[in-house]
Amino acid sequence: MSGFLYKLGGWSARNRLKMISAWLVILIASVVIAISLKPAFSEDMSIPDTPSEKAMDIIQKEFSKGPDKGSIRVIFGAEDGKKLTSKPEKQAVEETLKKIKTDHSVASIASPFETGTISKDGSVAYADVSYKKAADDITDASVSHMKHSLSAAGDKGLQTELSGDVPGAGVEIGGVSEIVGVVLAFVVLAITFGSLVIAGLPIVTALIGLGVSIALTLIGTQFFTIASVSLSLSGMIGLAVGIDYALFIFTKHRQFLGEGVQKNESIAKAAGTAGSAVVFAGLTVIVALCGLTVVGIPFMSAMGLTAALSVLMAVLASVTLVPAVLSIAGKRMIPKSYKKKEKKSAGTNGWGRFVTKKPILLSIFSIILLAVISLPAMHLELGLPDAGMKAKDSPDRRAYDLLSKGFGEGFNGKLTIVADAKGVKGNKSEAFQGAVKEMKDLHNVASVTPAMPNEKGDYAIITAVPETGPNDKATKELVQDIRKRSDKNGIRLLVTGSTAVNIDISDRLNDAIPEFAILIVGFAFVLLTVVFRSLLVPLAAVVGFLLTMTATLGLSVFVLQDGNFTGLLSIPEKGPILAFLPILAIGILFGLAMDYQVFLVSRMREEYVKTKNPVQAIHAGLKHSGPVVTAAGLIMIFVFAGFIFAGEATIKSMGLAMTFGVLFDAFIVRMTIIPSVMKLMGHAAWYLPKWLDKIIPNVDIEGHKLTQGKTPEKPEE
Structure with a gap:
């Protein structure tokens, strides 16, 4: 390995312009392709064969009447002491919904005054806007129209928030705080090398390798199921190891130059010595990240593999691009005080x-x-x-808090319960009613909706609202209590919904x-x-x-x-x-x-x-x-x-x-x-x-x- 890297490092140093150009071409080409293809991240974090996933499969099979359509929940909040049922406030809400309906992509709107989705004190209400298209196909124009329509309620002093399939959130790759982190890393490198120019080179090589890995990940979303958080993780890991690996080779080259070794020979030796350790260390990180696939959880496997890709690009950049950059840096790599320090x-x-x-x-x-x-x-x-x-x-937080204020903490953690009555020999409708009654008597239950059976009458969907929030221990205990009541009176109860899915993921x-x-x-x-x-x-x-x-x-x-x-x-x-x-x-x-x-x-x-x-x-x-x-x-x-x-x-x-x-x-x-x-x-x-x-x-x-x-x-x- 060291002999091969020695030759590769020497070749890269001698052909520095070719190597740098090759990396820049790969970077530009991959970025252009990634931009031309719309990233299709999936935020699905479900795990196969969990109780919540099995319940979801039944819902899709027994209750689905066609492809899922997008929906956005519009939440209204009245000022302190006022009610949405009062004439001015009610009129403002109705005008807002009427404006939203003028968007031709809107299929229907469930008005809170028709469906009763108003809090007991009348201070909070919500309307569900259903679209003719799938969630991913809701256009930015529709969202802009929605937000513009909310001004009618805002002008009357109402608070308005959105939740549900709201597109346009984007993917968070970096921000000001991350830039500060890179600047501090630059300071460490400047102190290490005693040169501001040299300090920036490891960061540049790391960013080029990271840019390629991010672009490849964006392209990969077209073919694989990848969550957007994977991009942030790979960016975090790729940038850190990219700078570190370049640092190791830079330092070794600096040492050889201090010993009087000729420039290209020093680069080749640095690639063969420190580069060997970089390859070994990088492969260790890659194996560890790829090891996430053994847990058998799809979204974890995707996170591990995308992060491993960023490490792989960091390693490749370190043993090819870094020697080329070192060749350009020349003898500026060694500070004047280096030999004196060695002698001390x-x-x-x-x-x-x-x-x-x-x-x-x-x-x-x-x-x-x-x-x-x-x-x-x-x-x-x-x-x-x-x-x-x-x-x-x-x-998202404002919408969450407004719903919690009006309908309680548990409203944001609703439980969708699939009642399976295929094993019931008697009246299945009565069995469903009995299941609903039992759930109402459970501890920590705020409300339970009537059972909604499918066409065959073998299954029914029941919605239970806990008194506590989605991540509260009492909510988890409630999910377990409902599941324990399965097979009672012939009814099998399966719990799903985002809260139950999160609980199952955590347990697994x-x-x-x-x-x-x-x-x-x-x-x-x-x-x-x-x-x-x-x-x-x-x-x-x-x-x-x-x-x-x-x-x-x-x-x-x-x-x-x-x-x-x-x-x-x-x-x-x-x-x-x-x-x-x-x-x-x-x-x-x-x-x-x-x-x-x-x-x-x-x-x-x-x-x-x-x-x-x-x-x-x-x-x-x-x-x-x-x-x-x-x-x-x-x-x-x-x-x-x-x-x-x-x-x-x-x-x-x-x-x-x-x-x-x-x-x-x-x-x-x-x-x-x-x-x-x-x-x-x-x-x-x-x-x-x-x-x-x-x-x-x-x-x-x-x-x-x-x-x-x-x-x-x-x-x-």
């Missing part, structure tokens, strides 16, 4: 001396710290964000966490045993990763679920932890943890093989690889932190978990616990049974053979 301290640095001097104190303190941070994870609750968790000034993902964690931990141990040819070093790395994960989940629960520091982090409302966050964090943080472990400890192993001195090996690793891992960790943290202040609750929670996950792993686990524990283990850290040493392959992931003895053929200038 050849063997260790302050942090290395501190860690090896206080290993017991540091390891115990760090482990206790992460254990304490992990404690809130013991009351982890999973769920999916609803409109009630969005910013208070967002349209919760069950998948142990399985996925065991798979990842096992893979990590085997992988690191092969890389470091040791048993105790991989064991310490795996235990450290588990501490990273529990601390990440603990802090996420402390902030997102328990509501601490929400104002500081611009989190509108506390709520359950994003259902797929634990599995997603395991996959992503595993890959990043292995990156840091490999870059740091492989340098230690190289020194130990030479000197057989475990302390000197730790010093060498922390001195030569420690600064790079520190810079890489800071870049990751700043990039991820930018997503904490994004608008979507889903992106916020992922940004928070990734930010602190990298903080815990890079600085507490890899830079503190691992070297401290290795100091305590001494020579035993590198012990490997002879029989095992003969079986496992010898992997040179950093291409050290290129820097020892005879080097490969020197690339031409």
Whole structure:
């Protein structure tokens, strides 16, 4: 691998204009194709074979009378002390609905004064507008007409909000906060390289690779079912690893230039050494993300694969585009002070001396710290964000709050119940009525609609409104209570609707966490045993990763679920932890943890093989690889932190978990616990049974053979 990357890096350096042009052509072509094709993201997060999905299948089979049409709910709110049933307010509502009806794409409007969809105090009402077209086909012109029509009610002092199939929300890829994260990453690079010009190059190469991956994802929506949140996730991961991987190669090239190696030869060696580690680290992240497919959840598989695509593009850009860019940068890559710094301290640095001097104190303190941070994870609750968790000034949140004000919290978490009476021998209509009566007597039920049977009379749909909101524990208990009453009096009850679907998704993902964690931990141990040819070093790395994960989940629960520091982090409302966050964090943080472990400890192993001195090996690793891992960790943290202040609750929670996950792993686990524990283990850290040493392959992931003895053929200038 290192020999191939050496030749590839040398060729890219010599043919820099061809390589850069090729990447720009690919970027422009993919973006043009993506723009010409309308992205078709699917927000369907259902899971096959769950109770709610089975109920939905029955509804589509037994009650569907044709293709689904789009609908938008128009919500009206009166000023304090006024009622919508009063003459002026009623007239304003009717005028508004009349204007909406002038849109030829509108099929019908269910007026609140005809259907009775008015709150008890008369302050809130809603009208459902049905369209002749499917939700995806509702035009921007129709939405503009709708919003313009609402001015009639607004002029009379009424609050108007929209919910339902409202198109035009768009896909959130980035914003001001994300740009701030990139700017902070630029500052870290500027300090690392001592040059503002050089600092921008890793960001440019990362953005080019990310641009290609995003364009390919947009094109992929035409052929695969991909949720819009996948784009934000792939952007978050692709940008962070793209900058980090470029940093590793830039730093290695800088080192070789400082040693007097000719420019193109230095680039080739950097590609063969650091590039080998980048490929290995990238493949590890890709395997971890692709591992999300084993949980058998379609939308999770799509998220993992699109994020893996962004990492793949980052790796390809690092081993091809980065050498070409380095060739253009020339000898400006090495600061004047570089050689002086190297002469000052050849063997260790302050942090290395501190860690090896206080290993017991540091390891115990760090482990206790992460254990304490992990404690809130013991009351982890999973769920999916609803409109009630969005910013208070967002349209979805205003609509949610207005409906809650008029009809109660549970109105936003309605339960659709399919009553299956195929097993009833007597009067099925009476059986349906009995089921409705039973549900009315259940705890936490605000209201239940009469049963609406299908044409055959074998099935009926019943709608139950809980007293509590969609993500409340009492609502989940109500769903379980209804399902437990299945088969009573011959009636089988199946619960579906967005609330029940979210509950089923959370339960399925919760069950998948142990399985996925065991798979990842096992893979990590085997992988690191092969890389470091040791048993105790991989064991310490795996235990450290588990501490990273529990601390990440603990802090996420402390902030997102328990509501601490929400104002500081611009989190509108506390709520359950994003259902797929634990599995997603395991996959992503595993890959990043292995990156840091490999870059740091492989340098230690190289020194130990030479000197057989475990302390000197730790010093060498922390001195030569420690600064790079520190810079890489800071870049990751700043990039991820930018997503904490994004608008979507889903992106916020992922940004928070990734930010602190990298903080815990890079600085507490890899830079503190691992070297401290290795100091305590001494020579035993590198012990490997002879029989095992003969079986496992010898992997040179950093291409050290290129820097020892005879080097490969020197690339031409």
